[in-house]
Amino acid sequence: MTRPVALTLNVGSSSLKFGLFDIEGPPIELGFGIVENIGTALRLKFTCNGTTITRASSERGPADHRSAVSAAFALLHSQVPSAKVVAVGHRVVHGGPAYAAPRIVSDNLLDDLSRFAPFAPLHQPHNIAGIKAAMAEFPDALQVACFDTAFHRNHPKVNDLFALPRAYYERGVRRYGFHGLSYDYVAGELRRIAPQLHAGRVVMAHLGNGASMCAMEGGRSVASTMGFTALDGLPMGTRTGQIDPGIIFYLLREEGMALDEVIELFYSKSGLLGLSDLSHDMRVLEAAGTPEAEEAIDYFVFRIRRELGALAATLGGLDAVVFCGGIGENSRLVRERVCDGMGWIGIGIDPDRNAENATVISPDHSRIQVMVIPTSEELVIARAIKRFREAPNMPEAGGKPLGQAGPDPA
Structure with missing residues (x-):
């Protein structure tokens, strides 16, 4: 019997962190893993039910992020064989000036994220590669992008300005702020505590x-x-x-x-x-x-x-x-x-x-x-997935940061 689960991905230049969540009720983490040394000596680690599995190879590891996603899923499948990935949530470092909330991935969104790559040249291309890899690996799964910049999009304008000619601000040269998924989670925990x-x-x-x-x-x-x-x-x-x-x-x-x-x-x-x-x-x-x-x-x-x-x-x-x-x-x-x-x-x-x-x-x-307060960016992403699965026609932009949007879905 298959078990519908959500996968969270945090893709870097040489590593990929992933989480597995039960989203039938409030999201519950089932396991967490990492693929390291993408393109060199592959190392995978996955912790589930208190047990940690580590695999390493002396041979050249996955040459690209699609292969890394495949390797991560193969490890997941071997440890949680009943899991069926029905949704994938992605940490995206830069959402630019427009995206103030998670979005369902579309071709238009990917085009926008590519245009933001010059704002985060060492992060954004790998985030996009991870999204495309997951779309190829899980073609029927819901794909959701969650932006590290979104939490900061309600700053007073004076806090976002640089003392440059105004035309640069209109072209996107402004303060964005990052680590928004972490702050989102911790703000929610502070509200609870x-x-x-x-x-x-x-x-x-x-x-x-x-x-x-x-x-x-x-x-x-x-x-x-x-x-x-x-x-x-x-x-x-x-x-x-x-x-x-x-x-x-x-x-x-x-x-x-x-x-x-x-x-x-x-x-x-x-x-x-x-x-x-x-x-x-x-x-x-x-x-x-x-x-x-x-x-x-x-x-x-x-x-x-x-x-x-x-x-x-x-x-x-x-x-x-x-x-x-x-x-x-x-x-x-x-x-x-x-x-x-x-x-x-x-x-x-x-x-x-x-x-x-x-x-x-x-x-x-x-x-x-x-x-x-320990943070959990993965849980913020899982909550976003949960919301989109329950209300697929919800607005795709604007709104409140997830940490401020009320209690977890029941």
Whole structure:
């Protein structure tokens, strides 16, 4: 007997993350996996029912994303043979200025997403390749695109502007913000856990290999540290974060670097990796104890604290700070250093609660609550799938972000 399930896909340049969900009722995750090293030595990992299956090959792995989707589905089928994929949801980094909610995939949508590729050149082409691969692999399945930028599309215009001639704004050169699926989920969890905080002024910090912060008021994004691309704002695992654009001119003119070399430097060789000359992984840096590793952590923390103050000013005050993402959820050290000395704004943490990774890590008497809420981009995508399956004629654009659209479908 077949079991209808939904598949979520998060496709990167050399990896593909996928989740399997039961969507007969409220979406429930059945398993989660990853295909790594696309085009080289293939490695697949899938966790289901508490059991993790790992497969590796010394031979050349899938040469393209369609092959990677096929490999992922073959692994799913071997572990969950009764599963029939009836819908696939896709994380798409850039939805441009138009898309403020998930959309059913169509040829017109794919054309639009291709036009947004210059806005996210290291992400968007792979997202599109994953969609096309899934459409070929599951031709009868509903395909839904969910955009990382959508959560931020209700910003006040002043927060989206750059001080460029206005014609560039009309051509799409504006601040977009990213990590929207993560913020969407965490905002929904905050509303469930602490509705009074959700209704107030909150700064969320999605800290991982990619890192950003978001100011929310009443659960809606009003400002983000990321801008036109996912390169801006905080330093990240291998990305620079905010940088003087004059450095680009200097590298091109004085250092004689080619444009592609500058792109690779900023996206792949900088951030924690570049500063530490060791690793992009915060766990490695915390354990290393070298001066360079410590300096990389210090800079990461410094920028978080600086952006926290700026976002609090944007909100006109602060009621809560929420950490999420791999570093935000797991690094006691980073959370401690970010909050240390922030009593002037009302922020403090309880060392024991922080050590336990408790949901609330601030002291009972603290004016501003500091929280840790694990994120789930995959569940946001699964909820979008559920909504479209229940109401296939629902509006395909506009509306509220999923995290603000009421309780999960029953």
